[in-house]
Amino acid sequence: xxxxxxxxxxxxxxxxxxxxxxxxxxxxxxxxxxxxxxxxxxxxxxxxxxxxxxxxxxxxxxxxxxxxxxxxxxxxxxxxxxxxxxxxxxxxxxxxxxxxxxxxxxxxxxxxxx
Amino acid sequence: xxxxxxxxxxxxxxxxxxxxxxxxxxxxxxxxxxxxxxxxxxxxxxxxxxxxxxxxxxxxxxxxxxxxxxxxxxxxxxxxxxxxxxxxxxxxxxxxxxxxxxxxxxxx
Numbered sequence: 290x291x292x293x294x295x296x297x298x299x300x301x302x303x304x305x306x307x308x309x310x311x312x313x314x315x316x317x318x319x320x321x322x323x324x325x326x327x328x329x330x331x332x333x334x335x336x337x338x339x340x341x342x343x344x345x346x347x348x349x350x351x352x353x354x355x356x357x358x359x360x361x362x363x364x365x366x367x368x369x370x371x372x373x374x375x376x377x378x379x380x381x382x383x384x385x386x387x388x389x390x391x392x393x394x395x396x397x398x399x400x401x402x403x
Numbered sequence: 404x405x406x407x408x409x410x411x412x413x414x415x416x417x418x419x420x421x422x423x424x425x426x427x428x429x430x431x432x433x434x435x436x437x438x439x440x441x442x443x444x445x446x447x448x449x450x451x452x453x454x455x456x457x458x459x460x461x462x463x464x465x466x467x468x469x470x471x472x473x474x475x476x477x478x479x480x481x482x483x484x485x486x487x488x489x490x491x492x493x494x495x496x497x498x499x500x501x502x503x504x505x506x507x508x509x510x511x
Contacts, residue, residue, distance in 0.1 A: 322499065331490060331503035332446070345498055380445065391436070391448035392499060 291315075293395035295381050301401045302371055310366045310398045314383030321364050322392060323356060324380045332380065338364060371402045405429040405493050407502035414508045421478045423505045425491035428472065433494040435467050435474045440504070441487045449476070449489075481509050 294313040302308050314321050323335040334348040338358045349355070353371075358364040368375055378399050382392040407427045415421045425435065434453035438446040452458055452467035452474060464477040478485055488504040 324501070332492075332501040334498060334500055337498055345496075382446075391451065392438075392446075394445035394447070396445050 293381055293383055293393050295379075295395035295398050297398060298396065299399045299401075301403060304373060304402055305370055307367065307369045308371055308400065310368075310379050310381075310400070312364045312366070312381030312383075312395060314362060314364070314381070315385075315393055316362075318383035318385050318393070319361060320384045320386060320390070321358060322382045322384075323364070323366050324382065325350075325377045326380055326397070327377045335366070335379075368400075371400075373402050376400055376402045405495050405498070405500035407491055407493055407500065409489075409491055409502045409505050411503070412506040412508070414510065415481055416510050417481055417483060419481050421481060421507060423476045423478070423489050423491075423507070425474050425476070425502060426472055427474075427491070427493045427502075429493050429495040429500070431495040432469065435465070436492040436494065436499065437463075437465055437476045438490045438492060438501070439487050440490065446490060478507065483509050483511070485509050 296311045321338040324332040326332050336356045337345045340361050341358050353369045356366045378397040380397045382394045384390040384392050409425045436451045437449040439449050440446040450465040452465050457466045462479045467474040486509045488506050490501045490504045492499050492501045
């Protein structure tokens with residue numbers, strides 16, 4: 290595709306439910322990142338994939354968060370037993386390789402936990 | 404780990420020059436990037452400095468001093484459309500870590 294695509298664009302869920310967020314990176318991009326951005330705040334690193342492997346999972350906030358990537362393309366971020374503090378915009382970005390290549394961001398998934 | 408500091412907000416008038424400073428601490432350093440984010444939008448890449456010195460791209464310039472762990476983004480000939488949040492980001496240990504962002508408000 291022309292850019293990074295994320296779905297859904299908006300998600301409202303009840304506390305305690307599980308949610309799955311999807312990211313389709315730019316074709317051929319081997320590096321993929323997930324960030325979380327709370328309202329009016331900066332980007333909080335969650336996880337990084339190089340190909341299908343995740344060498345850095347240090348940013349995942351708790352064991353309720355998990356992510357996977359298959360076929361060096363689509364990635365999913367799963368949040369189990371959602372809590373109100375999980376409400377945020379979840380941004381996915383991809384780049385052609387790790388290192389100094391610019392990150393191309395999707396428009397994000399706005400998650401609201403009620 | 405990484406930590407970055409930048410001012411929270413800056414206000415200036417159209418046509419003015421704004422400098423956004425960024426200081427960082429990181430284990431492993433490969434470069435300093437700048438991203439722009441308009442309200443409700445996705446961050447977009449502005450610039451990347453791996454070496455000391457000034458990089459100029461149109462009205463925007465970015466500077467890096469590795470010995471001082473310091474960089475800045477210079478916005479010249481400010482336009483209303485430049486009102487946005489600007490984030491510095493450090494590439495270290497193959498992870499891009501972002502600062503909290505500087506909100507730039509341009510007034511007529």
